[in-house]
Amino acid sequence: MESMYVSLYSRKQLKQTKQFIFVVGVLLAAGGIYALVRELFFQDSFRLSWAIASALIVIAGLLWGLAGKNSLLFRDAYCSMNPERISYRLAVLGREVVIFWADITALQIEEQLISFQLTSGKMIRMRLGNIQQPEVARHVSRSIHLAALEKQIMVNGVQPTQTKPAAQ
Known part of the structure; x- marks a missing residue:
């Protein structure tokens, strides 16, 4: 038996997947920023747990955005x-x-x-x-x-x- 290596994504599919991950990251970051700004400036009472959750959503969105733009290591399928x-x-x-x-x-x-x-x-x-x-x-x-x-x-x-x- 010889060695076999098959890439499961064509270049076009990999580009589309990265673009999708980038868009999801941008949407997550934007939603998290909106929630954080709303919590910090427009709510009558400050809720720490909501602010932390909003910040975590921003971080997750930034990580996904970076992964979609190849700033983070993107592994081959x-x-x-x-x-x-x-x-x-x-x-x-x-x-x-x-x-x-x-x-x-x-x-x-x-x-x-x-x-x-x-x-x-x-x-x-x-x-x-x-x-x-x-x-x-x-x-x-x-x-x-x-x-x-x-x-x-x-x-x-x-x-x-x-x-x-x-x-x-």
Whole structure:
């Protein structure tokens, strides 16, 4: 099995996602600033908890705005496989998941979900529905399926058969 790396966002999709995050950040910051100014200058009684909440909304909006304009590190959404492990991040703001092939006892592959059954009994779910392009999601699913067969891992309750090389 060779290494595989698939970026889950095209440049156009990544640009649109960043723009969306920037706009949400601006709206959050603007709403937080309005609430903070209203609390500080236009309310009869000062409510500290409301002022703190408004300030937190402003900070969250600024962070999202900075992330949308690449001032903060924006991670790549990807799926990567090599003979030792599978690693993936399905969303630019999501967490990275690393699964070692040696830890996988079985796979359950569905149209929108891949479930990895680990030797520890833990189940890790990869939601293919989070991948924006259906053809990329199918490619990732098929690649994991083929690699699991090569590694002799049970897929959808079926144990792969041991194949012997042809006699020469």
